[in-house]
Amino acid sequence: MKKFYFQIRSYSGLIFFLCILWTAIIIVGGCLPGKDIPSLTTLPNIDKVVHLLFFFHFFLLWRIYYYKKTNYEYNILIISILLGVGIEYYQRYCVAGRSYDINDIIAETLGAFLGLFFSRWLMMDTQSNNKT
Numbered sequence: 001m002k003k004f005y006f007q008i009r010s011y012s013g014l015i016f017f018l019c020i021l022w023t024a025i026i027i028v029g030g031c032l033p034g035k036d037i038p039s040l041t042t043l044p045n046i047d048k049v050v051h052l053l054f055f056f057h058f059f060l061l062w063r064i065y066y067y068k069k070t071n072y073e074y075n076i077l078i079i080s081i082l083l084g085v086g087i088e089y090y091q092r093y094c095v096a097g098r099s100y101d102i103n104d105i106i107a108e109t110l111g112a113f114l115g116l117f118f119s120r121w122l123m124m125d126t127q128s129n130n131k132t
Contacts, residue, residue: 015065022061023083026054030087033096051104052111055080059115067123077112084108 059080066072084105092100 012065015061019061019065022054022058026058026083027087029054030091031095033098045103048103048107051084051107052114055084055108055111056115056118058083059112060119063115063119070123073116073119077116080112080115081105081109084112 059076062076062079063073066076088100088102088105091098
């Protein structure tokens with residue numbers, strides 16, 4: 001995992017493409033009407049896990065793209081949270097069959113924070129690998 005992270009950083013064009021693609025997936029998915037969203041009723045609250053994972057990867061991809069700029073991690077964190085809150089408000093007022101859910105915002109925020117901690121762990125390991 002550590003080697004992969006260290007090597008993938010050199011493909012900034014690919015990483016940027018993945019960042020934009022993942023951001024678009026989150027925005028489009030959040031704007032779809034309720035009838036167009038597949039039902040995940042097999043496990044209770046599985047949709048919260050999906051929200052967490054989406055924002056974990058959102059944060060992680062953008063953090064990998066901006067790996068040289070350590071002060072950007074808080075900007076990415078704030079943007080992640082604002083994106084989640086913004087989508088929830090948009091769903092409340094503009095999307096049929098969708099509603100504002102504070103638990104979605106909590107899951108999205110938790111996903112972004114987990115991305116922050118995971119990226120710090122990755123960067124710490126890769127920095128120590130660079131010294132050897």
